[in-house]
Amino acid sequence: MSYEIGKICLFLVGSIFVITGIAKVLEPWKFITHIASLDLVKLQWIKSVSLIFIALETALGIALILQVLPDLTIxxxxxxxxxxxxxxxxxxxxxxxxxCGCYNGLLEISPNTSLLLNALYILLLIFAWVYRTHENTVLWQYILTIISFIVSGALASGQIEYYIINGRPYFDLTSLKVNRQWQSQWLEGAIDVSQGSKIVVFLSPECPQCKNWLKILRLVHYRADLPEVVGVVNCNVEAAKDYAKSYNLNFSIVVIKPFLFNKLAMAVPTAVVLENGVIKEKWVGTMPQKFVAEIASGSRSIPKGSGLVLTAHTNYL
Incomplete structure (x- = not known):
């Protein structure tokens, strides 16, 4: 009986590893951003380290479920x-x-909850190790574990490459999709964006590319012939105020919960163009060059002293 419970423990922990691994495969940029924020890995190695971890996590989960070399895997x-x-x-x-970045946005949990869950997983693994049996691992179990390592790493890498080439992920799990109606609860009732032309932009104070967008967004919001801009962040209110003040932002900044933010935006910066509450365009990481050129051509009409300046060089977009 104890042996059967041990097998269940391995299956549970292994399933968690597989689920979190798949979540990272589908949206690897979130995990890469998390690894980068730790500032422990050199910039040129961040992508490789992230992909190896994703592949290892998935394969380790499969190995636990199949009981491949249980002494070693446990x-x-x-x-x-x-x-x-x-x-x-x-x-x-x-x-x-x-x-912790473990669940890649699937769950909204506090650091303390994450630590408690890890402690629970460790206890389950210890129980499984104590009551394990010494069954030999057969060839197909090795093969399936190796395949899961290769496939998960390849799919995560492919997602990134597809996004770089096409400007969007192959599997878009976010709620923001073109031609979809904007939901009022997405901004938690802070601002109504259901009427007129709006650009809702998801930003982060720590994001370098977001800073490059700000000078254009300020100009867009300033001009009456262009949509109003609404910024969205997931930091605390004081940090949002400091962010707006530091960059002299002339548009509203809305603070929403991290879990909701991650549900809506797969990466920052992300922007959606709304027409009467319907999403007409979605930009992730870069603005359309045609849009930037239009803004640049109209920047000559901005009066001196307004504090709104748009550089003619847009290579950073």
């Missing part, structure tokens, strides 16, 4: 969970990250 999983717990405690207590 010990390895416990070490990884313990190490991730220390990393979560350090990164969240120092303010480098807001959460």
């Amino acid at each position: 010990l390895g999983s416990v070490i990884i969970l313990f190490g991730l717990s220390l990393l979560t405690y350090w990164s969240t207590s120092t303010g480098k990250t807001k959460d």
Whole structure:
């Protein structure tokens, strides 16, 4: 009976690893951003390290479910969970990250909850190790584990490459889709964007590309012939005020909860163009060059002293 419970424990923890691995495969940029925010890996290695971890997490989950080399996989999983717990405690207590990044936006959990869950997973693995049996791993189990490692890493890498080439992910899991009606609860009732022309932009104070967008967004909001701009962030209210003040923003900034923010925007900056509450365009990472050129051509009409300046060079977009 204890052996059967041990198998269930391995299946549960392994399933968690597989689910979180798949979540990272579908939206690898979120995990890459999380790794970058830790500031522990050199810039040129961040993508590779992230992809290897995603592949390893998925394969380790499969190995636990199939009981491939249980002594090794259980010990390895416990070490990884313990190490991730220390990393979560350090990164969240120092303010480098807001959460563990383990669930890639699937769950909205606090750092303390994440640590408790990791402790539970470790206890389940220890129970499974104590009551394990010494069954031999057969060839097909090895093959399936190796395949899961290769396929998950390749799919995550493919998602990134597809996004770079096409400007959108192959699997778009966000709620913001072209021709979809904007939902009032997405801004938690702070501002009504259901009437007229609006550009709703998801930003982050730590995002370098967002800073490049700000000078254009300020100009767009200033001009009466262009849509109004509404900025959205997921930091605290004081940080949002400092952000608006630091960059002399002339448009409204709305603070929403991190879980909702991640549900709506797969990366920052992300913008949607609304016409009477319907999403007509979606931009992720870059603005259309035609739109930027139109703004640049009209910038000559901006009076001196307005504080609104648009550089003629748009290579950063």
